[in-house]
Amino acid sequence: MSKQTIVEYATRLGDDALILGHRLSEWCSNGPFLEEDIATINTSLDYIGRARMFLSYAAELEGAGRTEDDLAYTRDCRDFKNLLINELPRGDFAFTTVRQFLVDAFNLFFFEALVGSTDTQLAAIAAKSVKESRYHLRRSRDWMLRLGDGTEESHRRTQTALDDLWGYTDELFHMDPLESELLDTGVAVDRAAVRLRWEPLVTELIDAATLQLPQPYTLPGGGRQGVHTEHLGHLLAELQFVQRAYPGLQW
Amino acid sequence: MSKQTIVEYATRLGDDALILGHRLSEWCSNGPFLEEDIATINTSLDYIGRARMFLSYAAELEGAGRTEDDLAYTRDCRDFKNLLINELPRGDFAFTTVRQFLVDAFNLFFFEALVGSTDTQLAAIAAKSVKESRYHLRRSRDWMLRLGDGTEESHRRTQTALDDLWGYTDELFHMDPLESELLDTGVAVDRAAVRLRWEPLVTELIDAATLQLPQPYTLPGGGRQGVHTEHLGHLLAELQFVQRAYPGLQW
Amino acid sequence: MAQRQTEQDLERRFQARVDAEEKIEPKDWMPAAYRKTLIRQISQHAHSEVVGMQPEGNWITRAPSLRRKAVLLAKVQDEAGHGLYLYSAAETLGTTREELVEALHRGKAKYSSIFNYPTLTWADIGAVGWLVDGAAIINQVALQRTSYGPYARAMIRICKEESFHQRQGYEIMLALAKGSAQQKAMAQDALNRFWWPSLMMFGPNDDESPNSAQSMKWKIKRKSNDQLRQEFVDQTVPQIEVLGLELPDPKLRWNEARGHYDFGAIDWEEFYRVIKGNGPCNRQRLQHHIKAERDGDWVREAMRAYEDKRRGREAA
């Protein structure tokens, strides 16, 4: 179990947080009302902070003199390893809410498990992330209920978002050889076990929100192999512009 | 009248064409129907072609070994010299139509005048651009009539677009010292004279389209000094990404 | 009896004309199944041209040079034009573009599933131009001799432009393959991702494709899927070698006895998953096409309203 596999694992978790943090930050000044703008920026801040911790750990462990910013600003989309659900455009408030709910529920159980990692740095980041995810999940559950069981229009938009997002949830639970190897050594989390906790919570809340569980379908993953949607490239063009246009400087 | 002033003049005209060409190209596969998609892509092609002629002439005249691509892909927004009306986001079909109509009408008269430039290269580009602008203007006039005098909704959208765009038209006719100097030597066009032809055509068509001439107001120009709207930076992050991420290569 | 009799006569005379390589024209009698197959095939081809504008359109704003941007814009414009020809060819069979697009939106009609793969890098635009247009040309050259007149004529016209597009795609790959290490890696990566989907463009194996035989009998289809696929492989492997890129399939090897390249097994499970709608971009492509139409509703309504007013004014 080489150090390099933990570098890869930390990079994956860092990219997940960075890319979703970016999508959340796009809501700034665009929220349905001021209090919600503040809450969404706050969630974005948690994700960007988490991304910094994972990416700086990956860079440090890699030992090639790279920094969290080198990872965030100088890799092209084929070298990013985030799961596809995180990179999808923010869509309307229903799409952002449903995505956040599906990911918050996953993150709560995932980080609760990661707290037990044999890698102390990952466990420490996980401990902070559990607290954040608990708070995020409480918020996104409330919003799922308000939108699902609100008006005809909010119900329709939320059901559409759920149907569009459902195919991307499978990738959350996929264990590839790298993570299976790290699971055996107690570093990584068993995503299949997370699914056992995730599914009942999600199906129960979908029901409470008077929504239909989507017809099961699965879209190809690929995020861990750098095979992304067409959206990530446009996101990175925006995120990386200043470091690309003025390379090798301090900011 | 140094060569450098003609380089600047050609760069201005090249940036005008490049940035509007980019906005038009964003309609690709997003048009209201297939024939319109084709026509808008065609207009975008004309503008990109025109931009290449002006920018390669500017680069050649500058004699510093730069190319049309160096100008297009390695300048940041403060060094771009396009007029602001060209960089505004494409908006809905009404906004794109009204902008195109206002700019097509200007371009027809501007390039008809530029054909008489003492600079043979500028005159040659102008000759080609006149033919294109005549065709573009015929198309945008037809659309102004259809949208202005179509349905209540198309009328409302078109009037809103006209009101939002009107403040940006003044910059089309502003003569700064550089262009005044070039006017004296027969190189540049007298934009004030263009206004005398532009205004009647525009006011008459606005009336025919049952639209109201907006309350006159003027927004600060700044494009010629590199003082742009916040939209240009985001546009350039997209346009320039590949050359910024993989600098100094042939494509 | 009599009625069925003439039906059989008509059918026999129709088949004789097809066998004699005569072109069937819109006004000629044709079996209902022939018309239905043609409408399905021509509309699928038209939808493919139009949906294909999305993956290529994805890189117009980021094309890495102004020349490449202009070339790509012109290519996508041509493809939209091909879509128009093909919709008109289909309309000669008594359907309307609105009906065909409606079927596309309801998931009833298909488009070439190669466009359900994302264009992730600029090299993908090279690969799509080179491989996808290459496969399309092989398909369309055969279709130039299809029995239905309007479709054959459309194919002749489209083929000219497609080969031009293919050369432009290959030119992009050449520039990348001969460029920096990063550019070469980008080209290899695009080849690796688009190789198998390009082979899948030719459809299921002959023994698997249900309506192939009948189409061959009606000379709608002049060569079988496997024949066309083999032609594509044989044409493309030497081009890969010129590029100096690694073969994307370890089993790709020249078979002297067969006089063709052997290649590995196609992952038909992925083929059917993508056809069923679960490829990477199926939903995105369809939602994009539907949104463009919906956003244009008010524009088309305004056109109609203006036309009515104008006609009203002229009549008055």
Next chain:
Amino acid sequence: MAQRQTEQDLERRFQARVDAEEKIEPKDWMPAAYRKTLIRQISQHAHSEVVGMQPEGNWITRAPSLRRKAVLLAKVQDEAGHGLYLYSAAETLGTTREELVEALHRGKAKYSSIFNYPTLTWADIGAVGWLVDGAAIINQVALQRTSYGPYARAMIRICKEESFHQRQGYEIMLALAKGSAQQKAMAQDALNRFWWPSLMMFGPNDDESPNSAQSMKWKIKRKSNDQLRQEFVDQTVPQIEVLGLELPDPKLRWNEARGHYDFGAIDWEEFYRVIKGNGPCNRQRLQHHIKAERDGDWVREAMRAYEDKRRGREAA
């Protein structure tokens, strides 16, 4: 007579309380004009905090390092929070946030016109943080002693965070000014473009500002526009020297006799043009704010509908 009498008594007793530096609280009697001036001033301040999220939000997605991105996100979040305090402070005067936002959308209420200038480069975020928050602090420090209690308390709380923001803005300028030639030029360019608009933030000259005098009498406003402006200049010029940037105004010079920096004339024609609505971003800011609210209509309706259902269930 009697009625007017008590009105004058109330007014006299109110002015005596103000002169005695007592805080006026929501439930206390206050002249209608005092209430009106406060609502206008507090709501303008609240709108400024909220509209100010746009020019800074413009760079969150392009912040050049993750640390800067986090710091900028936190700053914009604080400003949104300031907006909330101030709307609540205004509501203690009997208005509602909806009414105040409605007035903003109809162009009846204003926000600080510095936010009608575009943030074109990352250095602009440094300049906005350093100069705009710097000017805001000078205004707000004075307002901590404003006569109206809720407004004063809001100012005390906001000022702490503003000075933290100002330091962050200055830190960006420092990093750029000490960086590469391009970075230093970017910082100089931002300073040049935001210098005069920052001076304009303090409003017209004293002899020009209509309601200044009355506000001073009511101790809503504790220092005049020109005094505050001079404080800002005196505070900022030394900071420019530490940055090693050129002074953005050739007339800026220390005046030993006055004990202040002299500076050139402000372009009041531009000041009034921007206030009237014809600055670079006036329309954009307002349309952006209106669009965010409109896009959120269905969300707020869903919240209300859900609340009603819940209350209905609980009552049953």
